[in-house]
Amino acid sequence: MGTPVDVVVTTAGRESHTRIVATLIRLTGDWDLAEDCAQEALALALERWPAEGVPNNPGGWLMTVARNRAIDALRRANLERRKLSELASLPLDPPAPAHDDRLRLIFTCCHPALSLEARVALTLRTVAGMPTADIARAFLVTESTMTRRLTRAKDKIAQARIPYRVPSGAALNERLPSVFAVLYLLFSRGYDADGEPAFADEAIRLTRLLARLMSDSEVDALLALFLLQHSRRAARRDADGNLLTLAEQDRARWDLDAITEALRILPSTDGPYALQARIAACHVAEKTDWTRIAELYDQLATVVPSPVVLLNRAVAHGYAQSPATGLAMLESARVGGGLDGYPLALAAEADMTARAGDRWRAVSLYEQAAAVAPSPAEQQALLRRATELSLNGGG
Amino acid sequence: MKYMMFVCTDTEPETDESLVPDINTWVDENDRAGRRVTGNQLVPPSSATTVRVRGGELLLTDGPFAETKEVIVGFDILECADLDEAIEVARTHSMAHAGRIELRPFHQD
Numbered sequence: 001m002g003t004p005v006d007v008v009v010t011t012a013g014r015e016s017h018t019r020i021v022a023t024l025i026r027l028t029g030d031w032d033l034a035e036d037c038a039q040e041a042l043a044l045a046l047e048r049w050p051a052e053g054v055p056n057n058p059g060g061w062l063m064t065v066a067r068n069r070a071i072d073a074l075r076r077a078n079l080e081r082r083k084l085s086e087l088a089s090l091p092l093d094p095p096a097p098a099h100d101d102r103l104r105l106i107f108t109c110c111h112p113a114l115s116l117e118a119r120v121a122l123t124l125r126t127v128a129g130m131p132t133a134d135i136a137r138a139f140l141v142t143e144s145t146m147t148r149r150l151t152r153a154k155d156k157i158a159q160a161r162i163p164y165r166v167p168s169g170a171a172l173n174e175r176l177p178s179v180f181a182v183l184y185l186l187f188s189r190g191y192d193a194d195g196e197p198a199f200a201d202e203a204i205r206l207t208r209l210l211a212r213l214m215s216d217s218e219v220d221a222l223l224a225l226f227l228l229q230h231s232r233r234a235a236r237r238d239a240d241g242n243l244l245t246l247a248e249q250d251r252a253r254w255d256l257d258a259i260t261e262a263l264r265i266l267p268s269t270d271g272p273y274a275l276q277a278r279i280a281a282c283h284v285a286e287k288t289d290w291t292r293i294a295e296l297y298d299q300l301a302t303v304v305p306s307p308v309v310l311l312n313r314a315v316a317h318g319y320a321q322s323p324a325t326g327l328a329m330l331e332s333a334r335v336g337g338g339l340d341g342y343p344l345a346l347a348a349e350a351d352m353t354a355r356a357g358d359r360w361r362a363v364s365l366y367e368q369a370a371a372v373a374p375s376p377a378e379q380q381a382l383l384r385r386a387t388e389l390s391l392n393g394g395g
Numbered sequence: 396m397k398y399m400m401f402v403c404t405d406t407e408p409e410t411d412e413s414l415v416p417d418i419n420t421w422v423d424e425n426d427r428a429g430r431r432v433t434g435n436q437l438v439p440p441s442s443a444t445t446v447r448v449r450g451g452e453l454l455l456t457d458g459p460f461a462e463t464k465e466v467i468v469g470f471d472i473l474e475c476a477d478l479d480e481a482i483e484v485a486r487t488h489s490m491a492h493a494g495r496i497e498l499r500p501f502h503q504d
Contacts, residue, residue, distance in 0.1 A: 113478060160500045161396050163477040171479070 005050045012058035013042040017129040018209070019059070020066045022101035026164055028070055031154045035126065037073070041065040102127075103166045103213045106206075111162050112178040118153040119182045125150055128202050138189065138196045180222060180273070183207050187226050191233075192375070200230055211265070220265045221273035227262035228280035231255040243381040246283060259284050275300040294320035307338030315348045323356040343369045347382060354389055363390045397432065397501040398481045402469035402490045409492040418489040425473075430484055434471030465495065 017038055024034035041062045055061040109122040121139070124130040136146035156162065167175045183203050190200025207223045235253035238244055266281060267274050275296050282293045297313035310333035318326020330349055339345040350365035366386035373379040409415055425431035445456040459466070469490070475481040478498070485496045 111478075113482070159503070160498075161477045163479050165479070167479070 005054065006046060008054050008058065009042065009045045009049060012045070012062060014129070016059035016062045017042075018102050018105065018127055020063050021126055021129070022105035023063070024066060024070050025105060026101050027067075028074060029158075029164070031126065031157070033070060033073055037066040037069040038062075038129070040069050100166065102209065104164050106179060106210060106213075107166050107175060108157065108162060108164050110175075110179040110182045111157075112175065113160065113162060114153055114156060116181060116185065118149060118156075119178070120185055121146060121149050122153045123182050123206070124186070124202070128206060130202070138199060176216065176218065179210070180218070183210075183222060183226075187229075191229060197233070200226070200233070204230060217267035217269040218271040218273045220267050221269070221271060221277045224262040224266045225273055225277040225280055227258045228277065228284055231258035231262070231284065237377075241377065242384065243377050245381075254284065270299065270303070272300065272304045275303065288319075290316060290320040307333060307336070307342075308344075311339055311342075311345050311348060315352070318348075318352045318355075323352040326352045327356065341372055343373045343378065343382070346372070347385075350385070359389055396475055396477065396481075396503075398473045398475060398478075399499045399501065400434070400471040400473055400481075400485060400488070401467050401497040401499065402436075402471065402488070403465045403467050403495050403497060404490075405493075405495040406464050408494055415489050415492040416487055421488050425471075425484060430473055430475060430480075432472040432474050434469065436469040437467060439468075440466050468494070 020038040020041065021034045024037055025031055028034060044065055045058070045062060049055075105127055106123070109126055110119045114122065117139075121135055124135045125132060132146050132150065133143045136143045139146065141149075166172070183206060186199050186206070187203035190197050190203060204223070204226050207219065207226055211219045211223050231254050232246075232249060234255065235249040235251070236244060238248075262277070263281060266277055279293055279296045279300070282289055282296070294313070294316040297309065297316045301309050301313050311330065314326045314329035314333050316326075317329055327349065330345065330352070333339060334345070346365055346369035350362045350369060353365060354362035363386045366382050366389065370379045370382035370386065373382055422431065422434075440459040443459045445458065445460050447454040447456075471488075473481055473484055475484060478500075481498050485491055485498055488496060490496060
């Protein structure tokens with residue numbers, strides 16, 4: 001009792017949006033129609049529920065209204081009978097098959113034949129139901145540019161006939177990275193110092209949905225990884241908004257529920273996200289086991305030998321063994337130029353140089369890192385460390 | 396659904412030739428399965444002729460429409476259920492490895 005009707009509508013709408021849109025796309029093949037009908041059902045709920053009361057099954061009510069709107073629209077457009085009869089036979093309370101539709105929707109929105117930016121925009125708009133204006137603002141483009149991007153993506157799906165289907169067998173494994181890339185970009189966008197925090201929540205919500213819809217250890221691992229990183233969101237800055245390192249953070253402000261959930265679902269497999277999630281789990285432990293972290297990075301480096309992984313591996317060995325070992329590994333990670341101008345590589349070198357005893361060189365490295373830092377918050381955090389080091393030797 | 400497959404060269408082809416599949420096998424398999432409607436190789440763009448008519452006057456140019464590093468060296472027309480099937484067909488073409496392939500759906504009314 002006591003929950004305002006508009007809150008009930010918003011919650012029911014949020015929960016059933018993906019299901020309604022996903023089902024209507026399958027039945028009508030019309031993405032815009034599906035979104036419009038879901039939207040209209042929500043508007044009607046806001047109009048009716050305050051006077052008539054909230055129905056027993058709000059999601060079922062919304063699905064029925066949306067489906068009826070779709071039937072009306074198709075009837076008006078005089079489309080073929082087959083689609084209409086399929087629509088009319090749709091059960092009132094959508095049971096299990098709707099799950100497949102949501103998964104179909106995710107895989108279609110994340111099809112690798114679409115550009116990554118189109119995939120991200122389409123996923124936010126269609127799967128998450130985020131307003132186009134909000135997506136446009138987060139990606140620093142005008143609403144009309146974002147509308148065009150979404151239209152182009154939907155046109156390509158229709159014209160090139162990208163199938164509305166969950167890939168099976170070997171194709172599923174081939175296509176999952178394309179879904180992960182979207183979720184990862186979304187999460188990073190929310191996690192970055194100057195990012196949109198709502199995007200991290202949205203990435204977690206979508207990954208949780210994916211984990212519910214399919215059984216794959218890398219999906220669970222990705223969710224665990226997001227939860228572990230997100231658990232520190234309230235502790236990442238001090239009262240003045242300065243970014244804090246892990247060691248400086250107040251652990252009491254970490255989100256214990258998120259950590260507990262992450263540790264519960266953490267898989268013991270050796271996929272790239274499983275390894276990263278286990279590393280993240282080491283970082284939230286009471287005492288940081290650097291030897292274990294270094295081992296996990298050794299393993300990760302064989303699966304994903306990217307410059308950033310090699311950098312983190314060097315840092316881990318810099319703690320597990322000695323700063324000199326870490327510096328030597330950083331040197332070899334730099335071969336190929338993948339870390340050139342990367343502020344975190346300079347910051348890591350500065351940290352290890354300071355611990356190796358060369359304080360003034362470390363100060364200069366922190367200043368160089370600050371000069372190339374992508375955001376003012378990160379720049380200030382690096383300059384602060386340079387100052388601390390030059391004043392008192394960094395403790 | 397028909398797809399035009401533009402078969403093109405690429406500046407960074409597969410370096411390990413043992414990984415490049417045999418083109419004759421590809422043609423035979425897809426002809427037999429009814430997925431390849433037609434297709435052929437083209438002579439180099441140096442033998443191309445560009446045709447334009449402006450104000451009723453015929454203008455001929457020796458050579459291709461635009462000079463690019465990647466050139467179309469052949470084409471195939473595929474009949475496939477959807478893009479995923481067309482991608483599966485294209486990935487086993489030798490030039491997906493030794494060059495690149497562009498898939499373009501036919502216009503639908």
